[in-house]
Amino acid sequence: MTHNGDIPSRPSRRGFLAGAAGGLAAAGAGFAAGAATPTPPADLPTAPADTEPFWGPHQGGILTAPQSHSYFAAFDLHAKKREDVTDLLRRWTAAAARLANGLTAAALELDPTAPEKDSGEALGLKPARLTVTFGFGPGLFEKDGKDRYGLAARRPAALAELPRFNGDQLQPDRSGGDLSVQACADDPQVAFHAVRQLARLAYGVADIRWAQTGFSADLGAKQTPRNLMGFKDGTGNPDINDAKAVNRLIWVGDEGPDWMRGGSYLVTRRIRIALEHWDRMKLGFQEQTIGRHKYSGAPIGLKDEYATLPLDATDKDGNPVIAENAHVRLAAAASNDGAQVLRRGYSYNDGVNFTAERRPPWRQGMAYDAGLFFICYQRDPRTGFVKIFERMAKFDMLNQFVTHTGTGLFACPAGAADGAFIGHRLFESV
Amino acid sequence: MTHNGDIPSRPSRRGFLAGAAGGLAAAGAGFAAGAATPTPPADLPTAPADTEPFWGPHQGGILTAPQSHSYFAAFDLHAKKREDVTDLLRRWTAAAARLANGLTAAALELDPTAPEKDSGEALGLKPARLTVTFGFGPGLFEKDGKDRYGLAARRPAALAELPRFNGDQLQPDRSGGDLSVQACADDPQVAFHAVRQLARLAYGVADIRWAQTGFSADLGAKQTPRNLMGFKDGTGNPDINDAKAVNRLIWVGDEGPDWMRGGSYLVTRRIRIALEHWDRMKLGFQEQTIGRHKYSGAPIGLKDEYATLPLDATDKDGNPVIAENAHVRLAAAASNDGAQVLRRGYSYNDGVNFTAERRPPWRQGMAYDAGLFFICYQRDPRTGFVKIFERMAKFDMLNQFVTHTGTGLFACPAGAADGAFIGHRLFESV
Numbered sequence: 001m002t003h004n005g006d007i008p009s010r011p012s013r014r015g016f017l018a019g020a021a022g023g024l025a026a027a028g029a030g031f032a033a034g035a036a037t038p039t040p041p042a043d044l045p046t047a048p049a050d051t052e053p054f055w056g057p058h059q060g061g062i063l064t065a066p067q068s069h070s071y072f073a074a075f076d077l078h079a080k081k082r083e084d085v086t087d088l089l090r091r092w093t094a095a096a097a098r099l100a101n102g103l104t105a106a107a108l109e110l111d112p113t114a115p116e117k118d119s120g121e122a123l124g125l126k127p128a129r130l131t132v133t134f135g136f137g138p139g140l141f142e143k144d145g146k147d148r149y150g151l152a153a154r155r156p157a158a159l160a161e162l163p164r165f166n167g168d169q170l171q172p173d174r175s176g177g178d179l180s181v182q183a184c185a186d187d188p189q190v191a192f193h194a195v196r197q198l199a200r201l202a203y204g205v206a207d208i209r210w211a212q213t214g215f216s217a218d219l220g221a222k223q224t225p226r227n228l229m230g231f232k233d234g235t236g237n238p239d240i241n242d243a244k245a246v247n248r249l250i251w252v253g254d255e256g257p258d259w260m261r262g263g264s265y266l267v268t269r270r271i272r273i274a275l276e277h278w279d280r281m282k283l284g285f286q287e288q289t290i291g292r293h294k295y296s297g298a299p300i301g302l303k304d305e306y307a308t309l310p311l312d313a314t315d316k317d318g319n320p321v322i323a324e325n326a327h328v329r330l331a332a333a334a335s336n337d338g339a340q341v342l343r344r345g346y347s348y349n350d351g352v353n354f355t356a357e358r359r360p361p362w363r364q365g366m367a368y369d370a371g372l373f374f375i376c377y378q379r380d381p382r383t384g385f386v387k388i389f390e391r392m393a394k395f396d397m398l399n400q401f402v403t404h405t406g407t408g409l410f411a412c413p414a415g416a417a418d419g420a421f422i423g424h425r426l427f428e429s430v
Numbered sequence: 431m432t433h434n435g436d437i438p439s440r441p442s443r444r445g446f447l448a449g450a451a452g453g454l455a456a457a458g459a460g461f462a463a464g465a466a467t468p469t470p471p472a473d474l475p476t477a478p479a480d481t482e483p484f485w486g487p488h489q490g491g492i493l494t495a496p497q498s499h500s501y502f503a504a505f506d507l508h509a510k511k512r513e514d515v516t517d518l519l520r521r522w523t524a525a526a527a528r529l530a531n532g533l534t535a536a537a538l539e540l541d542p543t544a545p546e547k548d549s550g551e552a553l554g555l556k557p558a559r560l561t562v563t564f565g566f567g568p569g570l571f572e573k574d575g576k577d578r579y580g581l582a583a584r585r586p587a588a589l590a591e592l593p594r595f596n597g598d599q600l601q602p603d604r605s606g607g608d609l610s611v612q613a614c615a616d617d618p619q620v621a622f623h624a625v626r627q628l629a630r631l632a633y634g635v636a637d638i639r640w641a642q643t644g645f646s647a648d649l650g651a652k653q654t655p656r657n658l659m660g661f662k663d664g665t666g667n668p669d670i671n672d673a674k675a676v677n678r679l680i681w682v683g684d685e686g687p688d689w690m691r692g693g694s695y696l697v698t699r700r701i702r703i704a705l706e707h708w709d710r711m712k713l714g715f716q717e718q719t720i721g722r723h724k725y726s727g728a729p730i731g732l733k734d735e736y737a738t739l740p741l742d743a744t745d746k747d748g749n750p751v752i753a754e755n756a757h758v759r760l761a762a763a764a765s766n767d768g769a770q771v772l773r774r775g776y777s778y779n780d781g782v783n784f785t786a787e788r789r790p791p792w793r794q795g796m797a798y799d800a801g802l803f804f805i806c807y808q809r810d811p812r813t814g815f816v817k818i819f820e821r822m823a824k825f826d827m828l829n830q831f832v833t834h835t836g837t838g839l840f841a842c843p844a845g846a847a848d849g850a851f852i853g854h855r856l857f858e859s860v
Binding site: 216 | 499501503538540541542543544545546549550551552553554555603617618619622626630637638639640641642643645646647648649653656657658659660661705706708709710711712713714717724725777779780781782783795796798800
């Protein structure tokens with residue numbers, strides 16, 4: 001009654017169900033309690049639509065045009081030996097490549113006497129431009145002073161623990177992790193499905209430590225999406241079509257260990273925003289705080305969203321047009337010796353909980369646990385996020401509305417060629 | 431420097447930004463720190479795409495073809511007098527009608543010296559088929575033994591507190607509420623934005639008590655979406671195109687109070703699913719538990735998803751093909767004297783937390799806080815959800831994988847004609 005595992009070896013999520021009706025008829029399953037309905041494979045589309053490439057010199061999900069949904073999971077490693085870690089990375093890579101291609105994590109076996117290797121909730125859904133991006137946290141190299149996998153000597157200097165920043169209210173259960181997996185897709189169910197299959201492949205070796213959903217307003221590629229503060233967010237990002245800028249700011253080069261060349265460092269910050277407080281602020285104050293006009297996204301006093309920030313401009317009284325502690329001034333490359341990161345964050349919305357505001361009017365009550373799941377990529381966090389954020393954490397006017405409740409730091413290795421596994425050069429060169 | 435409130439009185443979310451560039455040029459804002467950039471209104475599209483009607487005999491979001499995202503919020507009322515409640519409902523109705531039409535909650539005033547009345551994060555987004563559905567919880571009629579708004583005598587008998595069900599693990603901060611607002615849209619930012627504007631209109635009168643996000647796999651109207659268990663969910667729903675069935679099962683008729691005629695009762699259940707446990711089950715066992723085949727969605731032993739459940743069929747040994755405690759058998763109208771509800775639930779994914787399973791293998795560790803935000807509509811909960819679920823809560827094989835952690839019960843009144851407010855007949859007839 002069941003097909004061999006190799007027959008439906010490459011059903012597409014889209015094609016799978018399309019072939020189901022005919023297959024059932026052919027199988028002619030009668031009233032046989034306990035038998036699973038077999039379903040034959042559909043023909044594999046040779047060039048599935050809505051797919052992002054998985055194999056290549058760089059991992060997907062970094063320069064990829066942002067998808068509308070994200071599911072991020074950080075894992076604690078429990079593996080006793082290095083081979084368990086490399087086996088996991090092999091399984092993860094193979095499964096992620098299938099998933100990105102719109103397939104199930106493994107071929108369905110249709111055997112009623114065994115658990116299926118894919119949980120099935122993405123059957124019939126489009127590939128939805130799924131990308132899966134893997135990262136290595138400090139704990140892969142050393143944890144609690146132990147060199148668990150013989151990798152401590154290979155920890156890149158750039159993977160240095162982030163300092164404590166002014167105002168941090170970090171929660172351990174939203175921070176850290178030895179491994180990271182981020183699934184981005186234009187369908188939240190596709191993103192969740194991907195992380196779920198990978199987490200299952202990690203049973204006994206690694207457990208999810210924390211996870212975070214995210215979404216982005218879908219305005220098409222030509223408009224900058226607005227964050228939950230109502231402002232356009234991402235205008236000042238490096239141009240990902242400028243290969244020179246990308247190589248200078250995002251990809252690790254010759255300065256890095258071999259396995260990180262073509263990779264990038266990922267910093268995550270879960271930033272809760274006091275939206276109720278923000279909503280009570282005058283429009284002019286909001287704009288002064290950000291340093292941009294709300295509706296156009298242009299720097300204060302200007303008309304074009306993409307105009308150069310007039311950091312030296314003053315008004316008739318000699319005061320700076322963009323305040324000294326405006327968010328965009330402190331974040332700008334020009335204020336940070338040229339330092340820039342690639343922001344690729346998502347808004348998050350985790351309901352409400354009881355909260356006491358840290359600042360006047362010290363409102364207490366139910367408040368949104370919503371804001372920004374900030375994600376950035378850079379060639380070196382020490383000259384990227386850390387350099388930029390140290391001053392922002394102290395002076396940014398925006399700080400009265402935001403609280404950093406989670407943090408993460410991961411080395412995302414280069415991409416893999418078909419047949420290799422993500423990060424293999426770290427392990428094979430030991 | 432600012433427009434009057436009446437000029438941009440009906441900017442569309444879509445059209446608003448389209449007109450921004452030209453408007454900035456015309457306004458000619460110089461370097462004037464503190465002044466907000468004015469933005470002129472765009473022409474209002476006469477028939478905006480992607481909109482669902484707001485005004486009408488029934489509220490939207492009940493029979494509406496399910497959107498891909500949902501944001502549900504339950505509110506505690508703090509209003510001292512009835513007029514504060516009716517004023518809130520007036521404000522909510524007016525804002526919801528604008529939002530459903532792709533507009534800001536109120537006309538933007540573009541006054542830098544005042545807070546804007548809309549938080550702005552939906553500017554430029556499509557209407558996304560937004561619906562806003564309002565409900566009245568038992569606490570509107572009576573709370574802690576107090577008849578706060580002189581409505582106790584008008585509480586419908588059908589709005590009777592749900593009984594305690596077998597296995598309930600209800601959390602107060604995910605349950606109850608005096609008012610409910612559900613925003614459904616094909617864009618999560620549009621749904622969040624809608625609830626946020628309404629919550630803001632309730633400051634001082636009502637606070638969000640709990641909130642829940644949800645998403646649904648988007649398969650197009652012709653396929654039944656799969657839930658996180660990987661099974662098609664919704665096959666057995668009443669046909670919403672069958673006016674007779676809809677009137678019999680969903681809309682309150684002559685038996686109800688005047689203000690509920692054309693309305694419906696809403697039951698919410700936040701159902702956490704032990705997905706890790708479920709994923710370890712054999713395919714055949716999963717199918718026996720549900721009573722349907724996983725891939726086709728057909729009843730066990732059959733080929734067509736929409737085939738009548740063969741509740742009387744037996745196998746060659748005389749055992750029922752669909753197990754006595756299979757989910758579909760216990761849920762079926764045929765097993766419940768014809769009782770049926772309209773399910774309109776969404777999957778939810780709230781990350782992970784530490785969990786001890788209630789059943790073998792008593793696994794402890796980080797587990798998904800994910801599952802189903804079950805939502806159903808019915809003419810009378812006593813003969814709908816309560817009747818069906820009482821037996822399911824005791825016998826359903828699925829119970830070993832699911833835990834109800836939240837509950838809600840709301841009377842969703844009839845829709846309103848343009849100019850009236852939702853629920854007005856409840857208050858005006860007192």
